[in-house]
Amino acid sequence: MNYNSTRNNRTVVTASQAIAQGISEEGGLFVPQALPKYDADTLKALAATDYRGRAKKIFADFLGDFTEQEISESVDAAYTAEKFGSDNPAPISYIESGETKMAVLELWHGPTCAFKDMALQILPHLLTKSVKKTYSGKEAVILVATSGDTGKAALEGFKDVDGTKIMVFYPVNGVSPMQKRQMATQKGSNVSVAAIEGNFDDAQTGVKQIFTNAGIKAKLAENNMLFSSANSINWGRLLPQVVYYFSAYCDMVNEGKITMGEGVNVVVPTGNFGNILASYYAMKMGLPVKKFICASNANNVLTDFIRTGTYDKKRTFYTTISPSMDILVSSNLERLLYHLTDGNAEKVAGWMKELSANGQYTVDEEVKEKLNALFYGGFCDDVHTQETIRTLYKEENYLCDTHTAVAVNVYQQYFAETGDTTPAIIASTASPYKFAASVLEAVSEEALPEDEFAMVEALSACTKTPIPAPLSALREAEVRFTFTCKVEEMPQTVLKNLSIN
Numbered sequence: 001m002n003y004n005s006t007r008n009n010r011t012v013v014t015a016s017q018a019i020a021q022g023i024s025e026e027g028g029l030f031v032p033q034a035l036p037k038y039d040a041d042t043l044k045a046l047a048a049t050d051y052r053g054r055a056k057k058i059f060a061d062f063l064g065d066f067t068e069q070e071i072s073e074s075v076d077a078a079y080t081a082e083k084f085g086s087d088n089p090a091p092i093s094y095i096e097s098g099e100t101k102m103a104v105l106e107l108w109h110g111p112t113c114a115f116k117d118m119a120l121q122i123l124p125h126l127l128t129k130s131v132k133k134t135y136s137g138k139e140a141v142i143l144v145a146t147s148g149d150t151g152k153a154a155l156e157g158f159k160d161v162d163g164t165k166i167m168v169f170y171p172v173n174g175v176s177p178m179q180k181r182q183m184a185t186q187k188g189s190n191v192s193v194a195a196i197e198g199n200f201d202d203a204q205t206g207v208k209q210i211f212t213n214a215g216i217k218a219k220l221a222e223n224n225m226l227f228s229s230a231n232s233i234n235w236g237r238l239l240p241q242v243v244y245y246f247s248a249y250c251d252m253v254n255e256g257k258i259t260m261g262e263g264v265n266v267v268v269p270t271g272n273f274g275n276i277l278a279s280y281y282a283m284k285m286g287l288p289v290k291k292f293i294c295a296s297n298a299n300n301v302l303t304d305f306i307r308t309g310t311y312d313k314k315r316t317f318y319t320t321i322s323p324s325m326d327i328l329v330s331s332n333l334e335r336l337l338y339h340l341t342d343g344n345a346e347k348v349a350g351w352m353k354e355l356s357a358n359g360q361y362t363v364d365e366e367v368k369e370k371l372n373a374l375f376y377g378g379f380c381d382d383v384h385t386q387e388t389i390r391t392l393y394k395e396e397n398y399l400c401d402t403h404t405a406v407a408v409n410v411y412q413q414y415f416a417e418t419g420d421t422t423p424a425i426i427a428s429t430a431s432p433y434k435f436a437a438s439v440l441e442a443v444s445e446e447a448l449p450e451d452e453f454a455m456v457e458a459l460s461a462c463t464k465t466p467i468p469a470p471l472s473a474l475r476e477a478e479v480r481f482t483f484t485c486k487v488e489e490m491p492q493t494v495l496k497n498l499s500i501n
């Protein structure tokens with residue numbers, strides 16, 4: 001199985017090249033040339049095994065130049081009960097109320113309490129093996145722009161991994177206090193963290209520019225290093241996310257919630273479009289998904305795109321209580337456009353050029369029709385997000401975080417509009433304790449304590465739910481990173497950190 005670039009079909013790379021390189025030379029994203037097709041027997045075989053077994057099968061079908069043993073080692077090292085609290089890293093909580101059936105797929109039981117762990121616990125294994133295959137002996141420099149969760153999950157995944165260095169940039173006022181503390185206290189000898197004076201899109205654009213800056217790249221090459229990416233533009237981030245949609249479906253079958261072959265909907269709180277795109281790939285491979293419900297917060301650029309066919313990033317950027325979705329340029333949408341145009345790289349490259357030159361583009365009618373046949377877009381502001389947390393807790397005794405609440409709210413809007421009773425898999429993307437202030441405010445009548453850890457404890461006392469161990473450990477952890485820089489200073493910061501300025 002080889003990979004093309006979304007912006008040039010003449011670019012053909014192996015899986016390990018796609019993962020090691022992260023992004024294609026001309027700025028496009030790597031996409032599989034063909035997808036494996038799973039029939040009913042394959043789904044049954046997946047249902048008969050566990051999460052790790054399912055992951056091994058799916059990885060083997062995509063990672064053409066990896067050996068079975070390499071895949072096995074990577075999967076077994078990543079998805080341990082020690083790291084994810086049980087042998088199933090992605091358990092489901094069922095909420096059935098009235099006619100709605102929600103299977104809340106909890107993707108946040110890993111070391112950093114957000115769904116990014118599902119991919120970032122395995123990416124370092126895939127990436128170091130990929131770099132060995134394609135650029136033997138080079139040191140991989142991982143640059144990450146984060147809206148909060150990716151940064152911490154990547155730091156935790158790559159800390160002290162031989163042959164790698166990792167550098168994370170986050171928007172100084174764009175992450176929750178808990179997210180900031182998680183990153184500032186990161187351990188490891190190969191890690192560094194900087195805040196930037198700007199928002200997530202500034203950080204992401206800054207990182208993309210460093211990646212494609214010929215001068216900087218040459219400097220790295222002289223020093224036997226190369227850049228790679230742990231952002232969800234990297235195929236090695238997306239592929240692990242395909243696994244949990246298959247796994248959830250199998251678990252639902254095994255738990256008697258659906259019958260094999262029955263249709264489901266998928267609801268995803270969306271930022272960079274990685275998580276929802278992974279479910280689209282699962283569908284293309286044979287998982288019976290009927291509708292993809294794309295949930296946004298007040299930064300509703302995707303809702304408008306799905307409804308109008310025009311992607312327009314020229315709009316106010318809102319800082320919300322679901323900060324991991326505060327994004328105006330959803331990078332992975334480019335991959336969906338590539339598939340919806342049946343691989344028309346020229347068209348996709350044209351739209352992306354318009355986006356960076358004019359801040360907007362409009363897809364043609366044919367693409368819009370295909371999009372609307374599969375995707376529903378909706379959004380939810382902060383007030384309704386908190387209301388959803390409160391109602392879900394009071395009525396169903398289920399505590400969810402701000403991002404998951406956006407998904408639940410948009411699912412309810414979808415249900416009210418369509419009456420569609422298809423069972424819905426709701427991607428639950430973070431522990432409520434990562435966003436303790438907003439969650440506590442939603443469920444408690446009392447005044448909020450000031451200190452972040454006092455809030456975490458109050459939330460636990462109020463809801464009688466346990467504080468995740470990795471978060472309570474942060475209280476005593478030493479702060480290592482307090483550096484803030486301007487967006488223009490990002491290249492210099494990187495070079496300085498690598499001691500090659």
Ligand SMILES: *Cc1c(COP(=O)(O)O)cnc(C)c1O
Nearest residue numbers: 149271272273274275324429430
């Ligand atoms: C990253 C993140 C999202 C958005 O996921 P995308 O794959 O970028 O669409 C949603 N919720 C949480 C908690 C996240 O960390």
